[in-house]
Amino acid sequence: MPDYLVRGPIAIIAALLAPLAVSAVLLPFRAGLTTANVALVLVLVVVAAAALGHRLAGALAAVSAAVWFDFFFTVPYQRLTITSSADITTAVVLLAVGLAVSQLAARARRLHVVTITDADHLARIHHAAHLAETATSPDAVVECVRAQLVGLLHLRGCRFQYGTLLGHGPRLEDDGSLTWGRGKWDVDRLGMPAQEIELRVVAGGHFHGRFLLRPTPGTTPSLQARLVAVTLADQAGAALQTTWAKTASSP
Structure with a gap:
């Protein structure tokens, strides 16, 4: 089924x-x-x-x-x-x-992605997590994640957009599925859509921005890879949330 x-x-x-x-x-x-x-x-x-x-x-x-x-x-x-x-x-x-x-x-x-992904996937997550903890600027984490997403999902390109502007195109969800409008897009059967895909970055209940993924036609990233992509976006969100919290607490 x-x-x-x-x-x-x-x-x-x-x-x-x-x-x-x-x-x-x-x-x-x-x-x-x-x-x-x-x-x-x-x-x-x-x-x-x-x-x-x-x-x-x-x-x-x-x-x-x-x-x-x-x-x-x-x-x-x-x-x-x-x-x-x-x-x-x-x-x-x-x-x-x-x-x-x-x-x-x-x-x-x-x-569960941590137990089922290969060493390369785990290395990506570990590197992003370490950078999120040690980087002096969240922009460095965002750029690192952006570059990793390109290789992980075999993208033609990827950019990060700050702010609260939300799109209505396809969106990569937390569980690795792809939604488009009110329906699901079957990545395993149809591959990635040609349109830019939104990967939202949310942390601490705050929307910080989104990665906009440009798929390569004919590619079909595995569910494991898509889950890793979501985890990487979480690391970017953690770095942005830390900066946001410091700014909000400043007089």
């Missing part, structure tokens, strides 16, 4: 329905199960949804799990009402843990 479907509409639908399906399986055994055990099972469902889907899928699974936990396993049954303070605590913890796990799973996919 295409990856964009697994991590797109199907992921959303599965995230909403999986907690209900598991709750239905557990329902006949409700009398012999504690609410804590039920909550643990539902957390596993949330983990699976976040790992196989994306951050939104994990968050929706957490909300769905909390709702069906309340509906089926707390007194009064078949009502969205909880009378026991212990069950209220369990439901809140279930929701909180589910949301946290969805964030961690999404982050883990990003960090």
